[in-house]
Amino acid sequence: MDLTAINPAVLIASLMVAAVPIMLAATGELVVEKAGVLNLGVEGMMIMGAVYGLAIAVEAESPVVGFVAAAAGGAALSLIFAFLTQVLLANQVATGLALTLFGLGLSSLIGQGYVGIKPPPTPRLDFGPLTDIPVLGTILFRHDPVVYLSVLIIAAVWALLKFTRAGLILRAVGENHDAAHALGYKVQRIRLLAILFGGAMAGLGGAYISLVRVPQWTDGITAGAGWIALAIVVFASWKPWRILLGAYLFGGITVLQLNLQAAGARIPVEYLSMSPYLITILVLVIMSADRGRAALNAPAALGRNFHASR
Amino acid sequence: MFILEKRPTPSRFWMAATPVLAVILTMIAGGLMFAILGKDPFEAIRTIFWDPLFDPQFASYSRPQLLVKAGPLILIAIGLSLGFRAGIWNIGAEGQYIMGAIFGAAAGLAFYPSENRLIFPLMVAAGAFGGWVWAMIPAILRTRFRTNEILVSLLLVYVAQSLLASMALGALRSPEGGGFPGSRNLSQWATSANPELIGGTGMHWGVVAAFIAVIASYILLQRHILGFQIRLAGEAPRAARFAGVNPNRLVVLCMGISGALAGLAGLFEVTGPAGQISIDFNSGYGFTAIIVAFLGRLNPIGILLAGLLMALTYIGGELAQFMLGLPSAAIQAFQGMLLFFLLAVDMLGNYRIRLGFGRAA
Numbered sequence: 001m002d003l004t005a006i007n008p009a010v011l012i013a014s015l016m017v018a019a020v021p022i023m024l025a026a027t028g029e030l031v032v033e034k035a036g037v038l039n040l041g042v043e044g045m046m047i048m049g050a051v052y053g054l055a056i057a058v059e060a061e062s063p064v065v066g067f068v069a070a071a072a073g074g075a076a077l078s079l080i081f082a083f084l085t086q087v088l089l090a091n092q093v094a095t096g097l098a099l100t101l102f103g104l105g106l107s108s109l110i111g112q113g114y115v116g117i118k119p120p121p122t123p124r125l126d127f128g129p130l131t132d133i134p135v136l137g138t139i140l141f142r143h144d145p146v147v148y149l150s151v152l153i154i155a156a157v158w159a160l161l162k163f164t165r166a167g168l169i170l171r172a173v174g175e176n177h178d179a180a181h182a183l184g185y186k187v188q189r190i191r192l193l194a195i196l197f198g199g200a201m202a203g204l205g206g207a208y209i210s211l212v213r214v215p216q217w218t219d220g221i222t223a224g225a226g227w228i229a230l231a232i233v234v235f236a237s238w239k240p241w242r243i244l245l246g247a248y249l250f251g252g253i254t255v256l257q258l259n260l261q262a263a264g265a266r267i268p269v270e271y272l273s274m275s276p277y278l279i280t281i282l283v284l285v286i287m288s289a290d291r292g293r294a295a296l297n298a299p300a301a302l303g304r305n306f307h308a309s310r
Numbered sequence: 311m312f313i314l315e316k317r318p319t320p321s322r323f324w325m326a327a328t329p330v331l332a333v334i335l336t337m338i339a340g341g342l343m344f345a346i347l348g349k350d351p352f353e354a355i356r357t358i359f360w361d362p363l364f365d366p367q368f369a370s371y372s373r374p375q376l377l378v379k380a381g382p383l384i385l386i387a388i389g390l391s392l393g394f395r396a397g398i399w400n401i402g403a404e405g406q407y408i409m410g411a412i413f414g415a416a417a418g419l420a421f422y423p424s425e426n427r428l429i430f431p432l433m434v435a436a437g438a439f440g441g442w443v444w445a446m447i448p449a450i451l452r453t454r455f456r457t458n459e460i461l462v463s464l465l466l467v468y469v470a471q472s473l474l475a476s477m478a479l480g481a482l483r484s485p486e487g488g489g490f491p492g493s494r495n496l497s498q499w500a501t502s503a504n505p506e507l508i509g510g511t512g513m514h515w516g517v518v519a520a521f522i523a524v525i526a527s528y529i530l531l532q533r534h535i536l537g538f539q540i541r542l543a544g545e546a547p548r549a550a551r552f553a554g555v556n557p558n559r560l561v562v563l564c565m566g567i568s569g570a571l572a573g574l575a576g577l578f579e580v581t582g583p584a585g586q587i588s589i590d591f592n593s594g595y596g597f598t599a600i601i602v603a604f605l606g607r608l609n610p611i612g613i614l615l616a617g618l619l620m621a622l623t624y625i626g627g628e629l630a631q632f633m634l635g636l637p638s639a640a641i642q643a644f645q646g647m648l649l650f651f652l653l654a655v656d657m658l659g660n661y662r663i664r665l666g667f668g669r670a671a
Contacts, residue, residue, distance in 0.1 A: 090656055098650050101646040102643060102646025104646070105640075227465055274468065284462065
């Protein structure tokens, strides 16, 4: 094994790229869960975003159009979830699972025509001379726009939840929907908007996998990224900036195990590739074992449907 | 405007009618999807639901397949339904299914080429144990550390898939396989084979186990105190607490039963229809079983029927793939759609739709 082949600066740069899909999806899911809705369909919306983004980007020969289409596709799929859980009051856990199962099937159906096709490349953002700074230039200034966008979205969500009236209402709906309803807020409408945002973010994250990370289409391309995103929301104890931390941690593990595979580590490839999932479980255990933190921060109405009976 | 009004008790009529309604709605929506794909919707629906059973040319092959596919689905879904009833979400049955196959196959292959008749029962026990162990991980983590069992059991599916690949390429690879991945063929080794018990029916030990599980779970839910506790914990968790139901015990029991049953399904599959441990041994039964459990309304008899119906869509899907060139993924989307429609019409059982104006104040 040749560890010197791994360049730390390149490693950090690539972990930032690897973290983007989970970060986007987790940020979206955080907003959804803050509104009191548990959408387990992240994996399904991500993979639909992946196939949509790729297909549209190939047809339009533009990655930007692809990303926009992916966000719209993810939101469209989440609309089904919103309709079932908010209007028809279906069980959120079951509906989320249905979304994932349906998304996996439909994506592979749409993706059939696109196997082996390369999407148009997503250009890097040009920072001029900043790019040439040793180490720092590699880490910070040689990425495509989505990497920066994902961090900006976290900042925006943080500011929205913390400083604005809209954020306060969203949290109120998630903490106690009966009280929010009594105050005159439209619980279902607010939740619908949150779900749509979550869908769009998951779609965007999925498109990043098929347009930048891989970049091509294969069945099951997201490989559990949506579930890891759900776990990261718990890891982050529903705080936006911790999502950044969590996503970078998991991006780091993913990139590191890929690098170890390439460097010819003695550990068999299969054991390296299961490591991100095992570490996700481990982190989940550590977070939930701490009785106070996880329990206090989870939105109180998480996963409960609201029905205005009186 | 329509207003939903909660029923005092769920409507018995709609509880039975909604699955049928969901299947009909799915056929309509699926027909639309097939039409978009450029296939004749009526022909596609007929090929999926009618031809496998009644077409003179294909029925002789397809009919036995019905039980072969329904067996593992029912076996897994019965286990899952117990947990789902109690609000315990084991969605990692796919992983438990894989682990059951690995444990069972390993236990048998350790004695290759012995012809001792005790080996098959040992493999069955090892398969159930494998699934049970894999399900105990999320169960113990939930009872000890309150870790979310949905995420843990699901993430363990990916771990099990990696383990499966490593077993097929390494420890369990057939020494006579010429270096190709995959274990020895268990269905061709008389000691470990899980053959068709009655010729032409597709009935193998896994199907027998599925029928036993249906009956056992029916008795458990209707006649046993544990079944009552499971239902109570799901419908009124607070009341269950006061009635002295130990939630942790229920988690361990429900996860354990569903894991063991999924493991059994994997073992019967690897010794019978699949024949060997290979990289792509698992075919999504663990996930489809979730749909089966809901379609059967978490009721043992319902699950039996739902399992048969879902098996039919698998076989019909293969037939449609062969006859009409319908992509195999279309069937997967079709099955997902079924769950959507099921959840959508579910509301009819618990709510009454009233015509009305304005919103509830």
